[in-house]
Amino acid sequence: MRQERSIRTLLIANRGEIACRIARTARSLGIRTVAVYSDADALSLHVAAADTACPIGPAPAADSYLRIDRLIEAARATGADAIHPGYGFLSENAAFARACDEAGILFIGPDVPAIEAMGSKAAAKDIMAKAGVPLVPGYHGADQDPETLEEAASRIGFPVLLKASAGGGGKGMRVVERAEDLADGIAAAKRESAAAFGDDRLLIEKYLTRPRHVEVQVFADRHGNAVHLFERDCSVQRRHQKVVEEAPAPGLEETVRAAMAKAAIDAAKAIDYVGAGTVEFIMDEDGAFYFMEMNTRLQVEHPVTEAITGEDLVAWQIRVAEGGPLPLSQEQIAHAGHAIEVRIYAEDPEREFLPQTGRLNRLAFPLEMPGVRVDTGVAEGDSVSVHYDPMIAKLIAHGRDRAEALRRMSRALGEVRIAGLANNVPYLKRIVEHPAFIAGGVDTRFIETYRADLAARGAGDAETMPMLAAAALLEADRLDVVRQARLGGDPYSPWATAYGWRLNDSPLHGLTLLQGIDELLLRYRLEAGEYVFEQGGGQVRIAVALHADGRLQARLDGITVRAEAAFDAGAVTVFYDGAAHRYVLKTALASGAEAGEDSGHLVAPMPGKLIAVHIAEGTEVAKGDPLMVLEAMKMEHVIRAPEDGVVAALHYGPGDQVEEGADLLHFEKTATD
Numbered sequence: 001m002r003q004e005r006s007i008r009t010l011l012i013a014n015r016g017e018i019a020c021r022i023a024r025t026a027r028s029l030g031i032r033t034v035a036v037y038s039d040a041d042a043l044s045l046h047v048a049a050a051d052t053a054c055p056i057g058p059a060p061a062a063d064s065y066l067r068i069d070r071l072i073e074a075a076r077a078t079g080a081d082a083i084h085p086g087y088g089f090l091s092e093n094a095a096f097a098r099a100c101d102e103a104g105i106l107f108i109g110p111d112v113p114a115i116e117a118m119g120s121k122a123a124a125k126d127i128m129a130k131a132g133v134p135l136v137p138g139y140h141g142a143d144q145d146p147e148t149l150e151e152a153a154s155r156i157g158f159p160v161l162l163k164a165s166a167g168g169g170g171k172g173m174r175v176v177e178r179a180e181d182l183a184d185g186i187a188a189a190k191r192e193s194a195a196a197f198g199d200d201r202l203l204i205e206k207y208l209t210r211p212r213h214v215e216v217q218v219f220a221d222r223h224g225n226a227v228h229l230f231e232r233d234c235s236v237q238r239r240h241q242k243v244v245e246e247a248p249a250p251g252l253e254e255t256v257r258a259a260m261a262k263a264a265i266d267a268a269k270a271i272d273y274v275g276a277g278t279v280e281f282i283m284d285e286d287g288a289f290y291f292m293e294m295n296t297r298l299q300v301e302h303p304v305t306e307a308i309t310g311e312d313l314v315a316w317q318i319r320v321a322e323g324g325p326l327p328l329s330q331e332q333i334a335h336a337g338h339a340i341e342v343r344i345y346a347e348d349p350e351r352e353f354l355p356q357t358g359r360l361n362r363l364a365f366p367l368e369m370p371g372v373r374v375d376t377g378v379a380e381g382d383s384v385s386v387h388y389d390p391m392i393a394k395l396i397a398h399g400r401d402r403a404e405a406l407r408r409m410s411r412a413l414g415e416v417r418i419a420g421l422a423n424n425v426p427y428l429k430r431i432v433e434h435p436a437f438i439a440g441g442v443d444t445r446f447i448e449t450y451r452a453d454l455a456a457r458g459a460g461d462a463e464t465m466p467m468l469a470a471a472a473l474l475e476a477d478r479l480d481v482v483r484q485a486r487l488g489g490d491p492y493s494p495w496a497t498a499y500g501w502r503l504n505d506s507p508l509h510g511l512t513l514l515q516g517i518d519e520l521l522l523r524y525r526l527e528a529g530e531y532v533f534e535q536g537g538g539q540v541r542i543a544v545a546l547h548a549d550g551r552l553q554a555r556l557d558g559i560t561v562r563a564e565a566a567f568d569a570g571a572v573t574v575f576y577d578g579a580a581h582r583y584v585l586k587t588a589l590a591s592g593a594e595a596g597e598d599s600g601h602l603v604a605p606m607p608g609k610l611i612a613v614h615i616a617e618g619t620e621v622a623k624g625d626p627l628m629v630l631e632a633m634k635m636e637h638v639i640r641a642p643e644d645g646v647v648a649a650l651h652y653g654p655g656d657q658v659e660e661g662a663d664l665l666h667f668e669k670t671a672t673d
Helices: 016-028 045-049 068-078 094-102 112-119 121-130 146-156 179-197 254-270 302-309 313-321 402-414 425-432 435-439 465-487 592-598
Strands: 009-012 032-038 052-057 082-084 160-164 174-176 202-206 212-220 226-238 241-247 275-283 289-295 338-345 362-364 372-376 391-399 417-419 509-515 518-527 530-535 538-546 551-556 559-568 571-576 579-585 601-603 608-613 626-632 635-640 645-650 663-669
Touching: 009 016, 009 068, 016 032, 016 045, 016 313, 016 372, 016 391, 032 045, 032 068, 052 068, 068 094, 082 313, 094 112, 112 121, 112 289, 121 202, 121 254, 121 289, 146 179, 146 202, 160 179, 174 179, 179 202, 179 608, 179 626, 179 635, 212 254, 212 313, 226 254, 226 302, 241 302, 241 425, 254 275, 254 289, 275 313, 302 313, 302 338, 302 372, 302 391, 338 402, 338 425, 391 402, 402 425, 417 559, 417 571, 417 579, 425 435, 425 579, 465 509, 465 518, 465 530, 465 538, 465 551, 465 559, 465 571, 465 579, 626 663
Parallel strands: 009 032, 009 082, 032 052
Antiparallel strands: 160 174, 160 202, 212 226, 212 275, 226 241, 241 338, 275 289, 338 391, 362 417, 372 391, 509 518, 509 579, 518 530, 530 538, 538 551, 551 559, 559 571, 571 579, 601 663, 608 626, 626 635, 645 663
């Protein structure tokens, strides 16, 4: 047993919200903190949250946050006697834990053998089988020959799930429904696994069609104690990545709950585990559950466990790493109420959750709302970079019961203010307000099953909302013209006083807004200081007062409404009645990608690296055929043919870096009679 030692200086080998969260607990314990940062993160929130900070390299994670040598060097240079890896990056890397040990630095996590045992999913399943933990039927062998994998998949029976043996987070994971799609699925899963983890080994499991994803938080110390802190339901997922988590799991029978908790502790004991860990299970409709994997780190969703238990899991981690016993025995651990967490991402749910990059022109959270917690690593004015995960924040709501937690979450989401780039806040609000989610016990196909209900076009914006957004855009433009004219020294110019006055102007104007995939054409005129919109033979008159802080007071046909507006590069987000409504003004710039596609030019939806090109000039393709694979933000994005046609010109090849909007290829549609 290691001798107890007190941590004086803690280096946090991570970034973003988890680095800020760890620093908060360390500060409360009187521990000095050290942040590390890449060139892209020099002004980031996690740097400001620490007592001191150390640069570790260029923006790409491979040259900074994944450089073990630079992290150890930073710890030595700053006098750190312990390193907390957070989650992601090197948090489950045995070589990093070993390097810390060799340098005499405490690693806030399990011992190297435990990380190695669980680092290979195949080896982990062998260990769990010997420990009596139930497993999903599958192939976990070392032979990775494609023929061996294909034979194993046929033996297991389709559909099957391909998973990266060396990691998680949905990377290197593919569902294959048919035998004829297996070879392509294996190739894609291996590429993504190699890019994310430096290891392309796969395992294959029987894919359960309507499973729930339930996990158990475990903790163990060096004194022979091992406990659980109850379970979490993480079934709402997109691309195999969690979106909503809650604790405890709704509708779980007590016998199943107790059996799952016991299996989780048995799993931890089987590898002499020390520290915080999460044992993940997949549960069938009949309540049978199977071991998936054990994450040897703190989970992204740990705040829901903290909310229902009242315990600080990072403080527990530090105490155990110092050699102390667990703060509580199993009998002393209790839970109260219910907690729900949502992950707020810079992504566009209406474009297959495509990650977004850009500046957060507006960012505000309901920090004073009872029962609500916000964990974030960005502030208003920061940018979401292509180099890292596009998470903006985690929002956690706790209530006396699930109904109260849901109400608080719905209201809190309605008070989040984000503008500058597309995000999933409105989508999350539709999830937590969906009747099936409110009923509880949804499976991992929830988003797929209710795709139409959750889509923005199903949200039912009031008919007047696009008009209010248009009026806000027009008023902002008018105020800018007035401001510029007055700065020019002629406050009495008609440009500085008139509402939309134009020389030789026509009385009726047209304006097109894009909302998700919908295009809205609005026609209006200006009359006596009001915007008058023509609608189905009638009119809607809107008078607006737009304040510098974004407050928007409007009178719609005599009815006064109060809202908030945030503007960014030809777009406006209107926050009204607990919901966010984002519209993009369709201009040559705003619709460049769409215009490019219409003209036969397919453009890059975001910056990234082309890792596969499936076509050549002259290739005939059918609508939906994969043309290229773009790697960005640690995920692969398949670019498909929009119509039947022929590739007339190809402008980039495998390995090329492309910017958002880059003209990838010229596509000629097949002529139709």
